[in-house]
Amino acid sequence: MSFLEPDAAVPLAVRTPAAPRRAWLKLFRSRTAVIGLCLILFWVVLAALAPFLPLPSPTAQDAMAMVDPTPSAAHWLGTDILGRDILARLIFGARTVLAVAPLSVAVAMVAGIALGMLAGYFGGWIEALVDRFSDLVLAFPVLILYVILIANVGASVLNIVIATTIASAPGIGRIVRGLVLDLKQQEYVAAARLRAESTFYIMVFELLPNCRGPLFVDACLRIGYTIITIGILGFLGLGLPPPNPDWGGMVRETTTVINVWPLMSIAPSVAIVSLVLGFNLLADGMREAWKP
């Protein structure tokens, strides 16, 4: 099979490792992507450094501040109704969001990619089965699924991950299936088949790396959307149980006093918008930079 070797080697050589590096460099030339990345990094750095920053505990109540919860030297963004430092709660809240949202999207991605690969590569009854299942899930309103599940089972990281996976996997599967239908006609896939590579190898090492671009974009958008969902759950009172400071929950607790101290509600709202905006801008930058 030596005559096949050069053909099979060419795309591999192009793909690794120079191509990814060039793709990432291209990304840094996009202004939207850089702004988005900065917004995300801002929160990631704050969240990572949270225990080392000179911040009051996010759950400690300052009785003096409860009299006048507006910003002061001790509390830069003021305190909430219970006298807890808002800045500390924002930064510690970022830890929860930045752990749960990417984790749930990662799990949903694995499930969605598996579904899409199977449907796209094999076609036939597998595709029909995955399709019916997707129709079923996509017809079910997502937010209602979350509300029903979380209201009855209780909020936990695991439940949020499960709900996100069920709701997102079919959408991801559709994207992957579309890409695979196209990619499996490529010569390097035929070459891999001729080399008698296993189906699993072809899926993971030949097809998956070539789905990379659209999947990165989709993952970014989904992380942003999951952050919104976690915020909504917190706002509806279905968020992670206390003492976890949670941005949506912070808005919920303070809307009753918004007439007097609007900053208590505005601060967590701005935090959530800035982080979601970061992911959405990054996704847009990727799409622009990696356009074929």
Place this chain on the structure above:
Amino acid sequence: MASFLAKRLTLMIVTMLCASFVVFAVSEFAPGSVARRTLGPYATQQQVDLLSERMHANDPLPLRYEHWLGVLVGAIPDPLENPANGLNFTDPRGAQYFGNFGYSTLYKLPVNDVMWTRLGHTAVLAGIAFALIVPLSMLFGILSGLKEGGVLDRSLSVICITFTSIPEFASGVFLVTLFVILWPIFPGTSPLDTNGGGGWSIASQMVLPVAVLVLYDFGYVARMIRVSMIGVMEKPYIRTAILKGLSPRQVILGHALRNAMIAPFTVLLLQLNFLISGVVVTEMVFAYPGFGRMLLDASMFGDIATLEAATLVTVFVAVVTQFLGDLGYMLLNPRIRVR
């Protein structure tokens, strides 16, 4: 066409059955018994046990699901409305009829009396929002799709991305701060009741909830229209139209628009679906007595009858909008025919 319709109808019924069963199964995990929640904390254990037995609340899950289905299609009377319970739960339509969603233990009214009013309120809210989302997103999408990567495209895109990044509760907070606190021209709550709303007219109560929905949703739709518009503007027939000397207005309205709206048509219709079932947050922010809040309250309270009814309605809306989307797609694009 007939087989297409039949397929969709089957899908709808299967989805409804699956969804209602899932809701049934999930509410198994809710703490406390249904009878206890219905009777309240002061009822004796005997009363609770008696009602549990009458409601068949101790039967296994599939059997109870079958009961619920039986009540729904009118095969058996609703056990909750049995006068022997002494709960005074009576439905003016009788205890046994087709479409009996049962009795809401939360509102102490037949579900049919609660749900349709609530759905009506939400439909008004969603209808106004939809009527604004369509032209606004078309304007933004078409303008930014005219020249991909141009200054106009980039600025409009960033505006759209920014608005889609603001969750409804956050834009609620921003709008309330601006227009209720700093410049009080609108009320902060919308109970749809001129007496309770502090003398604000119904129209002024609608402004902020509608604004929240439009702001959150229009950017997403505009992005979809933009992508489609870009695709159309690259087509040879557009170049031909420009080269034969048509004005930009004729090119855009006469040649590009219809083709550019084919793909986003489905997306637009799916927004109806989002607006009916996704308004929970907006309704919470403004205390709007709508469908979403009813659903949230019912699931928090464990009011399974209301919850099931609401689930069926949302699935129905979802499947119907999907169907209308496909239908419109075929009408707009004569190349697609049903098989």
